[in-house]
Amino acid sequence: MVFEDSAALRRFLLGLAEGMNAAGEPVSGIHETMVTVAHAYGREDTDFVLLPTVILVETGRGEEGRVAIRSAVNASFRFDQIAALYPLVEEAKRGAVDPAEGIRRLNEIGAMQPAHRWLLRTFGHAVLTTGLALLLAPTWQGALVAFCLGAFIGLAKLVRSPTLQIVFPIFAAFVCALAVFLLAPYIEIGDPLTLLIAPLVTFLPGGALTTATVELASGQMISGASRLVFGLVQLALLSFGILAAGTVVGVESSEYTALEVTAPFPWWTAMVGVLLFAVGNYLHFSAPASTFGWVLLALVVAYTGQQLGTVLIGASISGFIGALAMTPVVLWIGTLRHGVPSQLTFLPAFWLLVPGAAGLVGLTEAVGASQGMDDFTAALTSVMSIALGVLIGTALYRFAHHGAEELAQFHIEVPAALVATEQPPFWARMLPGTPRSFWGGRRVPEAPDAAPDARPPGRR
Template identity: 70%
Template structure:
């Protein structure tokens, strides 16, 4: 570490980077790898880290002169514009092109960033993304209209920043949406009521949390993975409780909680419109930078196409596996491009499109309300596991291909250089006697 570098500022900077990545829904192993790379860039090779979902510890110095900094990670979540700004700062920190003090100031600015879009646009965006997902899950025009109205209401509810309301938000949202859907199902044809409920509740579903937890458990991060897994199931339980409470108040029968096989009356291209609308809704609701829309749309198309192919070849239970593999490869490729976008901005919408949390919510609701729902809940767990395994394999596949391509390029550059280095001395040795004879000639 350079002698003029403030170790205390560097510790705080590393803590802030880790906390920001945690708010971006990154896994702890990727957070640790990133902050380790940043620390090495600043010459702090003696830095060690402990990264958990709720606490971050950074130690710098050797045994005789070590210093420890601890920060409690809050349950905050970044919007897409904040994620983009954070990863731009991380890119600078990887090359030590920003001082730790300037980095801390920039982190504070990112945390206090005001949304790029106004509250009306963001509320409309939540309604739009809800409509797009409804066109994929319960493809009826009536269901899409209901989903738009419910999505707008939930979008308004999410604008309230009361800590008390945030605690009961999942239950309140599930109760309001379920009561509205159950009452409307008696009057108009909206398709499958339970699957239609998923659309307005999608931003509350812990699909990404459950998938990240499974990935962390598979990679050996037992504490983090187990805690995320429990947190995800608690979120599902809160949503299921809100749905069941609404069903009790409205007075629905237990078979209402069973998913219905409703044949879609809409043409096949409506699914493509649903993907486009879903991408637009994510762009508006999360105030994403303008340059990210095309990349998010590409990731969604790849995830949906992979899921459809997987369902046709392997069955719907593990259809998400193929979609997750294809999606992981594509989002990491996008993240590696010079003018690409951070991985998390494309990952999160694709997670919601694969909807592992939706399957878990349907299964858990059935398990409580009906006799045969436990089997469906276990199938939902298998679906989550298949998607998590797909993410693992897709990530590994990308790294193999990416590093393999780098090695091929290095080999292609190294071989001519080695040949030149080997041939040039011998050629010079052969030419040297000839040059001497020519110099001695009269």
């Protein structure tokens, strides 16, 4: 099917790309999807330039080419919006939705109201924070403090002001650190910095840092570098808020380092923490009810893999095993008939692996405790290990799912008038995806002036 209304199609493609960007999809995945959608509408003459903040779509060639550009706003979809977006993406991949209708549905997705009321979403953020605190801060007092701070952050995040959102992470880090440092001398909360990770987890750029590393490894240098710088600046701002609170309270530099806990949690508390973390994500991000079980499965796999990695290769790069185990599972879930989009299960698992948390602790200790850059280097190693696990897990899944058809993806179509009519050599026909391949690959079209079969009748 060739869709003739190029203007509507360009706008539809822009909207799809912007929506996937708001869902946290890497630009490499967005580009692959957009090319598939354009081909489904019969527009092989479409090209894309995708960056985290700019999207360009060109249809047509030469003088007939038309370009549409969109400055991507700093939007972030909730889980219910992501769940509504990806069925539309799958329809677009088949060319099964009219672009005008697709634009209308995209606008509806952008204007969706949260499925849960503000009080339930605030409570969900508190539960999410408590679940993570049970994994990070090994005291009941610390978990209670994290619940209260999580409720405060969840309530404050309901204010939708672009201007306030710029400074709100610093303000949240300052307030949380101020409360924790004031309570630390009187309540056994464990390591103050580690406890601060729980209420600040939804501000941590762990997903951005991991996505940046994946994009850099896949050759997307501009988008990967910009995300990496953004993530590091976000960490620096959060660290500034914590250090400012420490200066106000009068915290000594040595008090930024970890403190020993006399009575740690029993082993089964970790499973309760993972369950609470899943419940908190479901409530705070207004996820559809059908996604809860899949998110919990991804969290269990990620946490189990991380703990196994701690035993096998050490805590600093244990995230590699967690990401390696989690990635094929979430991609597999996304292909099931009653599954959920992979972004819904990826994002909570990223936060559970906490690559940004390690960076925040490392940067704050490096500056506040004057320990040099060893801690921060270890934190970046943790981020790289998680990104490497995602890369290898994705590659293994795609190889198992698509087989050897990806071995011959580089192929440039030759104009029909220049296509040779002779048979390709035997070795070339052995490669999947090449013209006249034995494996059912693309067939080279006949030249328009090719002579018809001139064999005499009877000799067939």
